Amino acid sequence: MPKPIRILMTVAVVVMAAMTTTPVAATPTHPLTRTITDMAGRKVQVPVTIHTVLATAPPPTTFVYMLAPDKLGGWLGRISKNDTQFIPKAYRDLPTFGWGRRAMNYEAYIAARPDLVFAGCEPGMDPSRAELTQAKMGTIPVVCVDDTRNAVGYAPTLRFIGNLLGVADRAEVLIRYYETVLDEVRRKVATIAEKDRVRVYYAEGNNGLSTDPSGSPHAQLIDVCGGLNVADCQLAAGSGMTPVTLESVLMWRPEVIITTSQAFAMHAAGNASWQKTPAVKNRRVHLTPSQPFNWFDRPPGVNRIVGIPWTARILYPTLFSQAWLEGKVREFYSLYYHHTLSEAELGSLLGF
Template identity: 40%
Template sequence: MNNRIIIIAVIIFAGILGFIGFYMSYAGNNSGTTITDMAGRSVSMPADVNKTFSIAGSLTIMLYMIAPEKMLGWNSARNTPENQYVPAEYQSLPVLGGGMNDANYETIIEKNPDVVFIGHGGDNSTINGIQDKFGEIPALDVEGDNNLSDMIPAIKFMGTVLGETNKSDELINFYTKVLNQVNNTVKTIPESEKKKVYYARDDSGLNTFAPGSPQTQLIELCGGINVDQAPVASADGGAMTVSMEMILQWNPDVIITSSPNFYNGVYSNPLWQNINAVKNKQVYLVPQSPFNWFESPPGANTIIGIPWTAEVLYPDKFKNMDLKGLTEEFYSEFYHYNLTDAQTSNILNSSGLTGY
């Protein structure tokens, strides 16, 4: 009898210990941590981040590159050409809006993200206002994600929060590799030999950005001279409309555009015939699937634009750079899509480069 009581007591005690162990394990797996975001705010967040959203387009792209399986949705609707090189499971993610004013806060909150990412220039009053909208859901500010000359801190921060430091390190290594390769060549180009470059953003070709804008960083980084020398207007990030007379006066050696309509019509448009870039067939269309290589938005998506822009401006100086291999590596590792040889050739040849 006594032995039976002892055995029962042992079983009960073991059960209690097991329950306590389970509880402590559960609590430990879900216990929170505190992180300092890139606005210097101390924010409490879960130890494990499995569901996320970003209200900033550039951060959504970085999120997709580092941890696509943790994304809850896109900022805006994506068309068929944009989805051409996106796996089907990510094409179907819902559109939850973006920006401080257009994000669908109610729907985002209903999806119960572990954290949300925002990027608002370190303006803490604005950031705190966004945090109020999300309530108990941690809102983390990320800065520098559109600074193409120094975006490593932003990539590292995203990787840390997402628990994907290996992937963020891979992205940093690729970025550092192409940046160093281009910088090492660009620094040997005399100022007198640098190409004059105009960026035509829209169908008219008359919408552009001034030097110092995140949207035109690739020009200067790759050794070009932005022909538009007007100062950046802080209110609009340097966006401006220029006249045909101004472009004729600037007479760029190279034109880069994000508009297929402008690109397809510029060589037959009489207004542009006297510009050197047009006369010498030096107009190039930015690849834009799944994301723009040059800007729109400026961010980690433009890392692959570093070698592309360098070859556009100085094909002879970068003839030994394996742009095709770099493109396939970037798409496979960070866009999660394995390009065929024909697809890679089409992307590069359609941009105005030849020989791919």
């Protein structure tokens, strides 16, 4: 081969190698990262383009799934087979990350290589707590978001995450549904006189003898929907569930009992002592729907939006019709869970 041709070929190989192995550097006009202020007031540098997100708690995980499911890198805890029927197939088999009493597996988060990790925070939280999580996540940016234990305060977090993940328009659609339902319920129950408000007990645990009083995020939908939470007990921080006695419940005389425990719902129906309450006597014990996530509590997060019309309906059926509830549930599942409910699925959720 003539020498000039060999020289040209060598130059071509070098140029091609440089094109395929050298990353494109950030420039002032096309940066690879940007600095944001998260919901705890921290300055955080995040990628301009975000492909994959994880979270360290269930509420922000659910936010991501609702807003940008294709960016969700995994679930917190394992989703049961019964719940997956309400989740599109594309998202059912995402990796799962441990949640609960066990220590977080930070190595698993790092190995998954997300573009950022959302950590739940509460208003006024000490930002140094988030810095501890950041230190364990290494170079993966940790962004604090309000974990919205406040059922009337979901809009700011929906908007913040929507803007950050590039789905601001979708966030506004979800907010419109949420605020419309919330405003309608609050407006209608505001007309109910105090003496006419339904007396409600939130029965937790398999024996129904743990509860959360008014002011607790775990029982907040009772307050939002115009019920009178009869629990006269200490407000427990964190996971709540204040122990009470059956004698106290009988004295409180609840007209409606809400429970997340199927075991308790069955127990109360056949127990002579519980049958002394007006709620059990009049068959107004309501088991909360829970697929794919609970409508009323645990977690007390954005999954409770659909619980607002449900709770309003069971407390005040003359103000909120069954047809109205069914329409709101169908719309919620389509918008938030990316799933069109069949008539059979709607019936299984609502118990008809």
